[in-house]
Amino acid sequence: MSEDTDFLAKVRFEFLQEARDLLDSCEEVFLGLDTSINRENCLAEVFRAIHTIKGSGAAVGFVSLVEFAHAFEDCLAALRTYPDRLTFELTSLLLACLDAMRTKIQMLSEGKDDNVPTPELEQKLGLARDLIVKKAGPKAQPVHQAFGFFEDDEDPAHGSVATSTSKASVPGPADDNHAARRDCGSIKVDSSRIDSVLDLVGELVVLKSQLINKTEPYVFDTSLGAVVSLLDKTIRELQDKALAIRMMPIKPLFMKMQRMARDLSVKTGKAVEFEMDGEDTELDRMVVESLSDPLLHLVRNAIDHGLENAGERQKSGKVEPGRIQLTACQSSGRIIVRITDNGRGIRRDVVVKKAIEKGLVQPDVKPENLSDHDVFSLLLAPGFSTAEKVTDISGRGVGLDVVHSQIEKLRGSLLIKSEEGQGSSFEISLPLTASVTEGMIVEIAKQMVVLPMDRIRELVKIESHSIVEIRAGQAVLNVRGQMLPMVDPLALLSPHSAGLHVTGKLAVVLEHQDRLYALVIGSVVGQMQVIMKPMNAALPHDVIAGVTILGDGQVALIADVEGLVQTFLRSGQPRTSERMMA
Amino acid sequence: MMDSRNNENRAQAGQYLTFTLQGQAYGIAIATVCEINRMTRISPVPQVPDFVSGVMNLRGKVVPVVDLGRRFGFVAAAQTKETCIIVTEGSSGQVGNIVDSVSGVVDLSAQQIQPPPPIKNQGQISFVIGMGQTENCVVILVNTAEVLCQSELLDMKDIHAAIAAAGQLGEVA
Numbered sequence: 001m002s003e004d005t006d007f008l009a010k011v012r013f014e015f016l017q018e019a020r021d022l023l024d025s026c027e028e029v030f031l032g033l034d035t036s037i038n039r040e041n042c043l044a045e046v047f048r049a050i051h052t053i054k055g056s057g058a059a060v061g062f063v064s065l066v067e068f069a070h071a072f073e074d075c076l077a078a079l080r081t082y083p084d085r086l087t088f089e090l091t092s093l094l095l096a097c098l099d100a101m102r103t104k105i106q107m108l109s110e111g112k113d114d115n116v117p118t119p120e121l122e123q124k125l126g127l128a129r130d131l132i133v134k135k136a137g138p139k140a141q142p143v144h145q146a147f148g149f150f151e152d153d154e155d156p157a158h159g160s161v162a163t164s165t166s167k168a169s170v171p172g173p174a175d176d177n178h179a180a181r182r183d184c185g186s187i188k189v190d191s192s193r194i195d196s197v198l199d200l201v202g203e204l205v206v207l208k209s210q211l212i213n214k215t216e217p218y219v220f221d222t223s224l225g226a227v228v229s230l231l232d233k234t235i236r237e238l239q240d241k242a243l244a245i246r247m248m249p250i251k252p253l254f255m256k257m258q259r260m261a262r263d264l265s266v267k268t269g270k271a272v273e274f275e276m277d278g279e280d281t282e283l284d285r286m287v288v289e290s291l292s293d294p295l296l297h298l299v300r301n302a303i304d305h306g307l308e309n310a311g312e313r314q315k316s317g318k319v320e321p322g323r324i325q326l327t328a329c330q331s332s333g334r335i336i337v338r339i340t341d342n343g344r345g346i347r348r349d350v351v352v353k354k355a356i357e358k359g360l361v362q363p364d365v366k367p368e369n370l371s372d373h374d375v376f377s378l379l380l381a382p383g384f385s386t387a388e389k390v391t392d393i394s395g396r397g398v399g400l401d402v403v404h405s406q407i408e409k410l411r412g413s414l415l416i417k418s419e420e421g422q423g424s425s426f427e428i429s430l431p432l433t434a435s436v437t438e439g440m441i442v443e444i445a446k447q448m449v450v451l452p453m454d455r456i457r458e459l460v461k462i463e464s465h466s467i468v469e470i471r472a473g474q475a476v477l478n479v480r481g482q483m484l485p486m487v488d489p490l491a492l493l494s495p496h497s498a499g500l501h502v503t504g505k506l507a508v509v510l511e512h513q514d515r516l517y518a519l520v521i522g523s524v525v526g527q528m529q530v531i532m533k534p535m536n537a538a539l540p541h542d543v544i545a546g547v548t549i550l551g552d553g554q555v556a557l558i559a560d561v562e563g564l565v566q567t568f569l570r571s572g573q574p575r576t577s578e579r580m581m582a
Numbered sequence: 583m584m585d586s587r588n589n590e591n592r593a594q595a596g597q598y599l600t601f602t603l604q605g606q607a608y609g610i611a612i613a614t615v616c617e618i619n620r621m622t623r624i625s626p627v628p629q630v631p632d633f634v635s636g637v638m639n640l641r642g643k644v645v646p647v648v649d650l651g652r653r654f655g656f657v658a659a660a661q662t663k664e665t666c667i668i669v670t671e672g673s674s675g676q677v678g679n680i681v682d683s684v685s686g687v688v689d690l691s692a693q694q695i696q697p698p699p700p701i702k703n704q705g706q707i708s709f710v711i712g713m714g715q716t717e718n719c720v721v722i723l724v725n726t727a728e729v730l731c732q733s734e735l736l737d738m739k740d741i742h743a744a745i746a747a748a749g750q751l752g753e754v755a
Contacts, residue, residue, distance in 0.1 A: 199642040536637070538675075541629070542629060549644070554639065
């Protein structure tokens, strides 16, 4: 008995997973429908997917899901017969149904009943189907006998249509497509398994470098040397390949954006032409996932505030629809994701005015004296704008600081370009993977600390006269006339080293949110690519981004520059208020 | 047989790995032990309670290390050749526990296990799950699953005192 329920649970789980994949593939096809010349094949593909869900869903006993799938399928069947009847509104309805299916499946997989009330959608589907079929008239030549495959279905269009001629819509080419996609042969693997393989590969790299050190005295043994160098090369390649397993194309993310652009276009009544390029660019899975929110935000901004409405566009002599471009490419070891719109652009004067109101710049600053970079950086300042008011005038600035900090968490940067009246572009630059980072290994009070390379501006020698003590415990470092606050390196050390005094002749200049800070270090040990591992969750880690294992097997901490600066600023605050009170 | 309260947090009969801290024998259930390693290099970590020595490299995995002596409220013992790290699997993954020395494995029957002694602050010692009586000594049975959690501060000295007072143990070395 319990074996039976176990079996059912397993089969259901597999079904839900399959259904989810099918819906994902549907969505991609659907979005192509608006323009696709090959509409019939697309419809055939969606039909097949929904049909499969219906069939297997019935087999595992999901009644409500099956009923809905049935209504969906009916409508699709009618559409397949008359593909030219597909309208924009219909596509929207079908997409809404797709979402409803997804919700149902999500609920089922959470173990809840799938009894989401969808009578409205089902009714609409029915109406749509009737409409499609009725419009057909007697002259129509539907093609559904060509699909002998599905003959068991009670196709509502069947009764109303007498003859059928097979034409281009025979599913031959679509089938080929399908087969080709299957051929790629992919398997689903739990990501924790991949991580454990990566851990072991990392360990292998460490052992390899130890072995190379140990074999150094035997340089004259050429056969040993040959084996060791071969091992070195093989492990290097293994590491590259292992890291590549975690990579995935950015395409699913772009598809999500396209879908949202479409929804927003309906909602705002602005016609939007969405273009994608470079969607095959590969990124670390983790980066793709955490890029979703900032990207959604930017695309929403671009459509909602960037693009003008039809009337406004006409007035400024621009073509309708407005264009949103999403591109991704790899350039010099980084991934560049760019969102471009040809909307109204950012009004510099409004931004500067707002910044003056907020006290972010001096009131006497003239917009024309500021560089583009300065002006657009203001948009990213924390608290620049959370109010809708600004959006109404300038069209920009909502929560961009949040987007910026999310991107910075990924060790990326955000570059804004805009031409008033011509449009804006937001360029996100990201490291290739979240797990491999270029780091500088430094020694602070006998401890090894890795500083992320992309945050280091320079290394400076400390002269005794270049430190200016403001008051006890707070000092600035004079670097060529620029006064940099000195961050306490003790924040990076363990409680056991409390009381240690860090005395060094070197300081690293770190950049965080366009400001520079100086960190005193003991010495520089080296520079290397490190594989970042997360810190154990039970240990608090404000100032640590992760840990890594160095070539000699030692564990080193990777400093989180953002956390370090935040901690520094926090610790500075009470003192400031004390002074103000005094 | 035993008092009814909180039976799951009571030591069960079975095999226990024994080790010493400050000369006193302790035992942990063998099922929670992953491996025992020699003392290795430990990298200190900021912002942690002082009983956390840092993190170590366990064949590519980065594992936090707790100084069990400090965790139990003793002053840190000098490191010797006997010093070991017992890696256990706890609620927050693997954790290394530094102990003065590892003694061996004892097999304790239910009759040999007694409930922990009553001491002044009962809440503090949920770590102690029982007292094992072997032929020649008393083993304090501990559960290290929550060893990293900061909420509990421990002072084993109280327990040592309680044991001594009850006359079960004689002299605590």
